[in-house]
Amino acid sequence: MMTDTTGGGFLERDGASGGSGLASALCAGTMMGQLPASDALSILVQKHLPPPSRPVRDLSGSWHATLDTSDVDADQVLEAASTNSWRKIAVLARSTLERAGMELDEVVEWWTVRLYALARLRLYSMLRTELASVPEVLEGQEMPFGLLVLRATEAKFRGDTRSAVEQYTVLIRMCRERGGEVWRSRAIRVGMMLAFALAEARDYNAAIELLDPLVERLLSDEEGEGVQLVIVAARVWIQAGDLARALELIERAEQILPSESAVHAHIKQAKMVIATINGDFADGDGEAEGVVGALNRAVVQFYRAQLDAAIATLDAQLEAQPALVASADAVVFNTATLYELAAGDEAAVVGRKRQLLATIARWAAEPGPSSSAFKL
Known part of the structure; x- marks a missing residue:
């Protein structure tokens, strides 16, 4: 059984200095590809339904109603990110860049948004092509830190963990x-990413050798950041x-987190995983919501051999919160x-899985669950 966990990804943006010529070059529409007209989920729908x-x-x-994105504000972008509407964000970034008239700092910021959206859409080939074009234009300029991190992570996306x-x-x-302090914080976060790649x-x-001092430092932070x-x-220790x-x-x-922190839900999840691995199926966390x-x-119901109850639990959650479940692999x-x-x-099994696919496809934003999640 898979368990739901949170990932640790980030992009930070630095300023970039330079003239308007570089900014104009980076705004050329020819540097950005057209997004594919379908995704993995729509392909599954066409194949199986x-x-x-x-x-x-x-x-x-x-x-x-139209593709005009000129009136989209920052709050709408944040809302789109929270609902996994990464195609909208990728389109917004491109249209904003093509309007030009921005300083280089702002252009690079929008490029970071565009490339991160491509990564979240799992459009790794397009990501690699567009990511490679930015340093060519910025030759002689210092690459923003966020783009350097994304370039390193892109190698992992295509299976080149060593690079x-x-x-x-x-x-x-x-x-x-x-x-x-800023660079020390960045060192910790990149160290985490390195450790996850090794894991x-x-x-x-x-x-673990890399993570030990990093987590101790995080736990010693009085502010709990x-x-x-x-x-x-x-x-990693669980694995x-x-x-x-x-x-x-x-x-x-x-013990460090404030009582109202949303992270407590993930703490309960992690404790449940450990208890289950240890053979303690009693800790079902009945108080957790969502x-x-x-x-x-x-x-827990599955490991108690309560198969019908486990199915009923997940089916009920899908009915209650379809948009959230649709994005949970x-x-x-x-x-x-x-x-x-x-x-x-x-x-009968195939019929139930096809109905699941239809429900998820109706509610999921992009990229949605991976195609392997449906086991079709």
Whole structure:
């Protein structure tokens, strides 16, 4: 069973100095590709659902009745990001850049937004092409830190973990040489990304050796900033099988966080995972609400051999909060898996999974769950 966890990604933007010539060059529409007219979810819909059952998916990237994005404000962009409407953001960034008339700092900022949106859309080939074009124009200028981080992460997207590790290491060295609180904070975050890359390559010893001093520093911060990263980092100890250390870190982080922090839901999730691995299926976290709480209960019910109850829990959550569930890979994957395990012939299982696909396609923004989540 998959479990829902939070990831630790970030992009920070620096200023860039230079003349209007560079800004104009970066605003050329020829530097940016057209987004594909379909996504992985719409391809699945066309393959597995008959025409009358196919929900309409808006892949235009438009914000209003037209493609005019000139009146989109910052609050709308934040709302779009919170609902995974990354195609809208990618389209907005391109249209803003093509209007030109901006200083170089602002142009680079919008380029960062554009490239990050491509990464979230999983359009890695387009990301690589556009990301490579920016340094060519900025030759002689210092690359903004956010773009340097994204360039290192792009290597991981295409499976070149070794290059990503090397580039993260260079960035950490740069941060340490610059000094100052901002650069120390950046060093910690890039160090986290490096550790996660090592963990993905199953080099847990190296990942933990790197993470240990980082999490201790985060836990010693009196203001508690970055404590949520400790919860994310605890996953590496869980994957490595050191559940005692993972639980220790989680409990220390819990003591630091204010009671109203939303991170407590993820703490409960992590504790439930550890309890389940230890064979303690009693901790179902019945008080947790929303998608995380439903997933907790379903996982515990599954390990208690209460298959029908687990399916009912996830189905109820899908009905109650379809937009949130539609973007949660773990919930979609677990629901499809439970359908396969439930009693019934193959036709019934396929029918339930097709209905799941139709519901998710109706509610999911881009990129939506990965195609493998549906197991079709």
